[in-house]
Amino acid sequence: MTDPSAATDFIRAASTSYDAIAPAYTARHPDSLAGHPLELALLAAFAEQVRANSTAPVGDLGSGPGHVTARLYELKVPVFGVDVSPRMVALAREAHPHLRFHVGTMTGLDLPDGTLGGITALYSVIHVPTEQLTAVFSEFHRVLVPGGQVLLSFQTAPAEELMHLTERFGEEISLHYWFRSAEAVADHLREAGFRIQARVVREPAGDEKYPRGFLLAHRPR
Structure with a gap:
């Protein structure tokens, strides 16, 4: 039987670690999408499909400094950000005072069933252990409208x-990163009830060490 506390250990670790590095991380990565036209095109395609399907808002999960939330707002979709780090949320509110940001976790979204038109989770599920991934995606499925x-x-x-970092930006942390194939992540989405629409992998750019994977999926009607 799985220890229930183990399921939340990674949440506490991510919250504490990102609280410690929030100012330095935000200064280093104020907008990780800038200069990446492929990512921007995928975000635009996502926003277009959200608008065509529903007027319900988008939840940007793992919103960090808030730059993805802000770009979605510019793409004319109602949106709010959710992050596990209170300090990150505070910095996002300072940078984007016209937008909403909340402290929360993707493992248990404080939302009724079928209330979101879309979910973005950019570079945030890398901190979710593999054995928790389907449960997280099932939570996504629960809060999305049909076609979300x-x-x-x-x-x-x-x-x-699996990579474990104990220091970043000169701060002591304890942060795990799970790197998986795009197909492995897609399998977890399917297990949670999603249909895959697009799968893209791009090669590392600049000082990146790993390829980047992108999955666009929807909750069937």
Whole structure:
């Protein structure tokens, strides 16, 4: 039997670690989509499909400094950000005072069933252990309207890799990163009831060490 506390250990670790590095991380990555036309095109396609399907808002999960939330707002979709780190949420509110940001976790969204038109989770599911991934995607499925869209991005690896960092930006942290293949992540989405619409992998750019994977999926009607 799985220890219930183990399911929340990674949440506490992510919250504490990102609280510690929030100012330095935000200064280093104020907008991780800038200069990446493929990512911007995928986000635009996601927003277009959301608008065509529903007027319900988008939840940007793992919103960090808030730049993805802000770009979605510019793409004319109602949107709010959710992050596990209170300090990240505070910085996002400062940078984007016209937008809503909340402290929360993707493992248990404080939302009724069928209330979101879409979910973005860009480079945030990398901190979710593999054994928790289907449960997280099932939570996505629960809160989405029929036809609701999901856009994921993540570092990829041919076989699952686990990396643990104890220091970043000069701060002591304890943060795990799970790197998986795009197909492995797609399998978890399917297990949670989603249909895959697009799967894209791009090669590393600049100082990136891992390819980037992108999945666009939807909750069937």
